[in-house]
Amino acid sequence: xxxxxxxxxxxxxxxxxxxxxxxxxxxxxxxxxxxxxxxxxxxxxxxxxxxxxxxxxxxxxxxxxxxxxxxxxxxxxxxxxxxxxxxxxxxxxxxxxxxxxxxxxxxxxxxxxxxxxxxxxxxxxxxxxxxxxxxxxxxxxxxxxxxxxxxxxxxxxxxxxxxxxxxxxxxxxxxxxxxxxxxxxxxxxxxxxxxxxxxxxxxxxxxxxxxxxxxxxxxxxxxxxxxxxxxxxxxxxxxxxxxxxxxxxxxxxxxxxxxxxxxxxxxxxxxxxxxxxxxxxxxxxxxxxxxxxxxxxxxxxxxxxxxxxxxxxxxxxxxxxxxxxxxxxxxxxxxxxxxxxxxxxxxxxxxxxxxxxxxxxxxxxxxxxxxxxxxxxxxxxxxxxxxxxxxxxxxxxxxxxxxxxxxxxxxxxxxxxxxxxxxx
Numbered sequence: 175x176x177x178x179x180x181x182x183x184x185x186x187x188x189x190x191x192x193x194x195x196x197x198x199x200x201x202x203x204x205x206x207x208x209x210x211x212x213x214x215x216x217x218x219x220x221x222x223x224x225x226x227x228x229x230x231x232x233x234x235x236x237x238x239x240x241x242x243x244x245x246x247x248x249x250x251x252x253x254x255x256x257x258x259x260x261x262x263x264x265x266x267x268x269x270x271x272x273x274x275x276x277x278x279x280x281x282x283x284x285x286x287x288x289x290x291x292x293x294x295x296x297x298x299x300x301x302x303x304x305x306x307x308x309x310x311x312x313x314x315x316x317x318x319x320x321x322x323x324x325x326x327x328x329x330x331x332x333x334x335x336x337x338x339x340x341x342x343x344x345x346x347x348x349x350x351x352x353x354x355x356x357x358x359x360x361x362x363x364x365x366x367x368x369x370x371x372x373x374x375x376x377x378x379x380x381x382x383x384x385x386x387x388x389x390x391x392x393x394x395x396x397x398x399x400x401x402x403x404x405x406x407x408x409x410x411x412x413x414x415x416x417x418x419x420x421x422x423x424x425x426x427x428x429x430x431x432x433x434x435x436x437x438x439x440x441x442x443x444x445x446x447x448x449x450x451x452x453x454x455x456x457x458x459x460x461x462x463x464x465x466x467x468x469x470x471x472x473x474x475x476x477x478x479x480x481x482x483x484x485x486x487x488x489x490x491x492x493x494x495x496x497x498x499x500x501x502x503x504x505x506x507x508x509x510x511x512x513x514x515x516x517x518x519x520x521x522x523x524x525x526x527x528x529x530x531x532x533x534x535x536x537x538x539x540x541x542x543x544x545x546x547x548x549x550x551x552x553x554x555x556x557x558x559x560x561x562x563x564x565x566x567x568x569x570x571x572x573x574x575x576x577x578x579x580x581x582x583x584x585x586x587x588x589x590x591x592x593x594x595x596x597x598x
Contacts, residue, residue, distance in 0.1 A: 182205070182206050182207040183207070183227040183299050184206065184207045184208075184224075184226040184227050184228075185206045185207070185208055185209075185228050185295060186208075186210070186211065186217065186220070186226040186228070186230070187199065187208060187230045188211045188214070188217040188229060188230065188232055188243070189210075189212065189230075189235070189261060190212045190235045191232070194232070194284070194286075195210050195212075197286055198230060198261075198286065201286070201288050201292060202291070202292065202295060205292075206295070209224075209226060213236070214237060214239070214240070215237065215238060217229075217231075217243060218246060218247070221256070222250075222252070225252070225253060226256065227302065227303075228258075228295060228298060229247075229256055229257070229258045230282070230295075231243060231244060231259070231260055231278070232260075232261050232262065233260050233261070233262040234263075240260055240261075240262070241272060242276075244260075244273075244276040244277050245276050245277065247277065248276070248277035254277075255302070257279045257299075257301070258278045258279060259278065259279060259282055259295070259298065260278045260280070260281050260282070261284070262281060262283060263283065274435050278435075279435055279436060280294055280435075282294060301436065367485055368396065368398070368400060369396075369397065369566070369568075370485050371396040371397075371399065371478060371481040372394075372396030372397045373393075373569075373570055374396075374480075374481035374485070374519060374522055374526070375392050375393065375395070375477040375478050375480075375481040376392060376572075377522045377572065378480070378518040379392045379477060381518045381521075382518055388474075391443075391445050391446050391449070391474065392449065392474040392477060394443065394446045395446045395449035395453070395474050396481065398433065398436075398437050398450055399433065399450050400433065401433045402428070402431070402433030402435075402436065402450075403429045403433075428463070430452070430453060430454055430463055433450040433451070434448070434450050434451040445472075445474075446474075448475070449472050449474040451463065451464075451475075452471050452472050452475035453475045453478040453482065455470075455475060455479075456509060456510045457508060457509060457510060458508065458509045458510075460509070461510075468512075471512075476511070476515055479510065479511055480511050480512070480515060480516060480519055483499075483502060483503060483506055483510065483511060484499045484503065484519065487499040487501075487502035487503075496523050496524050496527040499523050500520060503516050503519070504516070525549055526549075526570065538594050538595060538596055540593065540595075541595055543583050543593060544580075546571055546576045546579065546593065547571070547576075548571055548572050548573060548576065549570065549571065550571045551568060551571070551595065551596045552566070552567055552569045552571070552595060552596075553567060553594045553595055553596045554567055554594040555567050556579065556582070556593070558582065564578065564582070565578070
């Protein structure tokens, strides 16, 4: 085995039809090490001896079908983290629901489309590798954050931020920021848009005086709410709903459930998963996937819907973005959006979009951490002492981010400079 082969991810193909195995092998063998099995029992034995990085699992097999095999894998502590993509000719929505319940992360339907197979395998391997890395990284982050929180003795808003930084949800937020950076490599617009929804919904949640954990969960949901689009091709095509074919629209409408399945791979993020699932539910009950209305829709999902409407409105005009966004919210109040929540966004809309409408952000200036104030925008990335990306170019500073930067500067024990900000 060559050095390059040793560094390859291993993909297992489980299918009793040799032609399907040969075709999938031809599509993937240039980038991955391929192992195969023709029966469920054979696959389970191989997986326990040499766990692969991802499994392509046929649904219809003799002796033991794919759903049964997947349930056994997810019940085993050693194999439950391996992503399983079902390979099937089934197209019924009930079959998809059965597969997600069994623990699968996605479906690939026959006949195979090469670009779809390669795209989804690549996406889920990247997500799985990032998640494994986060298990180690989170332990280190926990120690650093807890030590930092002990030194914070601030009043008002900064004291609230300190409690957020010591919470499990805040640590999850930092974890998902790494995944957000991963998504950025796949599609820059997708990452920027998701960060904006995260910031807007998080700011509104704070103004509502929700708990630190609730704020952090809503921000997580903002970052991850459209992850189900990454494996459909929708995130890169940027095709409007009105331009989609019937098949494309069906695939698009399934992305909230697919996103929930991805988020639920984190054991502690069930609340976030519910928000991701419900972010396209409408206040009047006309949304999808469950047709929820009013307070049946999770509060976080209702906030995400407003943040999403703001970003869509701002993206559609070049001038007076703040006023246009507020007008768009008012026209959707009571139908798409919860009219009781819109007021929590108006201040953020004016502060976030007013100045950038009148004069572009072009120049940058270097400032110390003591000079940082909410509303400033980073012109360069900020990384941890180990090189992990924490804040990205273009991020808008709030109290939480400012506190994180100051704690990072103290941990590095370096001269307090080198923080670059945009100036109008």
